[in-house]
Amino acid sequence: MTETVTAAGRAAATSTASKTAGSKSEQAYTAVKGRIVDGTYSPGYRLVLAKIAEDLGVSVVPVREAIRRLEAEGLVKFERNVGATVSGIDPTEYLYTMQTLSIVEGAATALSAPLIGEADIARARAVNEDMRECLQHFDPVRFTRLNQDFHSVLFEHCPNPHILDLVHRGWNRLASLRSSTFRFVPGRAHQSVDEHEALLRLIETGADADTIEKAARLHRSATLDAYLAAATDQQTPQQ
Amino acid sequence: MTETVTAAGRAAATSTASKTAGSKSEQAYTAVKGRIVDGTYSPGYRLVLAKIAEDLGVSVVPVREAIRRLEAEGLVKFERNVGATVSGIDPTEYLYTMQTLSIVEGAATALSAPLIGEADIARARAVNEDMRECLQHFDPVRFTRLNQDFHSVLFEHCPNPHILDLVHRGWNRLASLRSSTFRFVPGRAHQSVDEHEALLRLIETGADADTIEKAARLHRSATLDAYLAAATDQQTPQQ
């Protein structure tokens, strides 16, 4: 049972958690964000203020606020007098997101490394073994979730909250895209699990920050490359 | 006259420019952001919604929206039922900001490098020479502005808009902090100009991305170190 990570990992979805909890504005923010991330509102979805307001039992003002925040995070696109939509999914966008994430996540992992203890390593390794098992039963959904848990362990100790925040935003954005664009590439998945193990070894042995950063970044780049290759094979459907 | 860069560089303050121009919400956003960046509202400044609304001749609703967006960008801190303040200035915060900026700017510069032409190099070099001159007349204000212009040339061609956006946000955040915490360290300034030249050489000679990224990152780290050293000498005044 390595599921323990799950809750903790995803709970800290955005470290910029304002002390606004409880307000309707905050409630709207959380709700809409959640629906975007979990795919209920998929890219291109039209976010009609009045409709969301009614859904949540609040008025439009707090909903507008929430959407403005989500816009600043890149999850939503806003157009004057037209409305808000969940932001786009084209391959280019995916590439940009992955590239950005590879950079900030690599840095976060490198900064975290010295603070990662044996317990964390054990936890991460257990998650990774679960992932390996997922490959047997072909369970991409669980695999993806575990993958996030694994990486959470790696960067959750990052002492720089700004970087951590960027990583979380990247993951959220990725999650919002994934629902419609992600393709599970079995070959890549196997490789990914191996790379995880290699990363853990590097951290265990106290490799220097540069090495860890580069490894973490390459790990993600490889995923991107696999995606691009797969996307070329089977043409990306336009929404 | 190398001032040409100035306007263009700073104009693209945030590439996430929503197509909302003209709305009062947008107006409020721009106005408040501008005042934070230029130091009119310095860190800790209490942003009273009604007051700002009156100032700008609008009602509070669009102002709230604007402030929410600024919060998501990290320029403002919001607390439920208490209000918004321009976000903090403590040395730790400065460190985090610089560190984050060093990472994203380093990446942006490396990604831009292959797209930087001779004309750009010439422009940047001219700016850098102006900076050198500023050291003669001791003009830190102009020096700082030129410094931004110089770096703008380096990363403005970055093909990844997300990374570019993060860089701009970092600079904005830094600008908002600088007004109250920045200390001009002459020794460091000289070194900085030399590092700029070295960076240009690297780009000119087509050095590989890793080398450029590392150099750009170190350039900023050195500035941070100089700041920290200076801050230790002369105790940082608390606001």
Added chain:
DNA sequence: GAGTACGAAATCGTATACGAAACACTATGG
């Protein structure tokens, strides 16, 4: 039949208003 013009419906944008929470100040008791 295609294109344009007009009008109605939907949706956005912002002002105003009022209730709720936090803060500052004063008065009272120890």
Added chain:
DNA sequence: CCATAGTGTTTCGTATACGATTTCGTACTC
């Protein structure tokens, strides 16, 4: 003289209302 409770003021939070803008459908013309 200090601590604390109570009151008043400030400021925030959200609902409601209405004007502005866009969009879509229909009818009319070429």
